[in-house]
Amino acid sequence: MVRPGILLVDKPGGITSHDVVSRARKALGTRKIGHAGTLDPMATGLLVLGVEGATRLLTYIVGADKTYEATILLGVATDSDDADGIETARADATALAAVTDAAIAAGIADLTGEIEQVPSTVSAIKVDGRRAYDLARAGEEVVLKARRVTVSRFAVRETRRGEATIELDVVVDCSSGTYIRALARDLGAALGVGGHLTMLRRTRIGSFDVAVAAPVDDIAENELVPPATAAAVVMGALAVGADEARDLRHGKRIDGGGRLTGAVAAAIDPDGELIGVVEKRGAQLKSVMNMPTAAAR
Template sequence: MTSPTPQAPARRPTAADGFVVVDKPQGWTSHDVVGRMRRLAGTRKVGHAGTLDPMATGVLVLGIGRATKLLTYVVGADKDYDATIRLGVATTTDDAEGTVAAVAGPDAVGRVDRAVLDAAVADLTGDILQVPTSVSAIKVDGKRAYARVRAGEEVALKARPVTVSRFEVLDVRTTTAVVPDGDLTDAGDPGEGQGDGPTREVPVVDVDVRVTVSSGTYVRALARDLGAALGTGGHLTALRRTRVGGYPLDGARTLEELEAQADADGTLATLPLADAARGTFPVRELDEAEVRALGYGQWVEPSGRADVVAALSPSGTLVALLEDTRRRGESLAKPVLVLAPAP
């Protein structure tokens, strides 16, 4: 008698179009979270707005269904992070996942007092030029920088303008760290760890910081550059993203909470398209005639703003995203994305 063929688990009902704000757990990649969300939402049409490293936790904005079309605007929003920077040790990846590349020693670490630290932080605040970390996902001649580094290539990325609108020191602690004993020039490839060789303890300074940065800013690179400015080397030991644009951490849910809700209600709950848009764009209220016109892709009267606006129907439905422009000498609002076509 043959045993019955195991049945695949039933697919969940498809979630409504909208956003889900996840509190990403440590050790998960952003792609891992998207994979879990595809199962919870019952659809493969899931995307995220801005990668978080596996070491990092916190706000990861996901789009479900048609809401994925809004994600490109969320990616460009500014972001808040809480982080811990360790001064005295530099790593190959500028964070705790890399191997130790250099150790400053007690003399250099001992020279870091609060006045010196605050001056170095001030120099990294405002509009600055930042060289992205070499293990970033930036493409160099069609290949990701981190892939080139892992292949043993030297990667030199160009500095680019970013804005660090807040770089606040919350706490400073003197402690020790365990590092390999001996020559660090053959510490291994990024991500391989330090091995099982002899170790020693060295003095370090841990600095808890809170930063607000523009899109494209690497907090790991801030840690690296702060350490370089102080002559100690530096890397991140903890990173938590607490806000992306209009989506703060207190509106995020863990994967366990999301799964429990979907199990209890039968369908994953999402932030509706109109509410998702309110967190990203200024809002324009439409009349019925404008709703019909936009449904057919027609242009309407200008919104009077330089940025993209979310256009809502009288019933509160997200109809389109609009951008003012000029056509034949006339100022009009052009639909850059229509989400509610005409009936």
């Protein structure tokens, strides 16, 4: 029997996030696996997979802040805002030469903090029930609404200037739902030369880091993070007694709302098992997500 847990995988380029899930299902011998946050085929880096009952934790992981390492190519725009797209515009040498380091820094500053961002046209966002990328590839006009996101860090690590382009190696800390491709597009547009993404690597989701993730070919050998450990990392732990654990499993509320410091917490029983996720209801606590018992897995 496959035990529940969280699996950290380092996705290589050239395959989809669903491909990684399929490989994990085969390697672990279970169909019940999901992931917290898609990566484009071009992108590499951290995928957080939930296995068996731990798929219920993905809801609480997917909204976590993320860190990306990326390369932005200034001077060329594409229809997908990344290197997989078709070139739509190219800046002339004079315009590119006018892009100073100070101008780049100012453009990045304008894209840092709370910003209104229009997602890339080639994205998985649904428009009238259809994915935006399907509409775009079918030649239909796609108009996506701006959404508020937070970019807490947008820093240039290295700048490489060529005759026809400028390459920026950057690191970005951002809220869930931020499109790094859109940052590349908007920076290029603000500088008047166009821009797109040529490399993207996700290195962090919440407190989970790619440094401890398994290569996709070693999934079967990598240890799962136990649900209790993963949940405690994501939302903090709340120790409950055996009687409290039983009541929570049965849908009953327990006393002790004052023990909760955040919006939710991982209720963990005396044996170290995750009972579920609890939230405050007045002076009491109620389970809003129960982990399956061993017998129900």
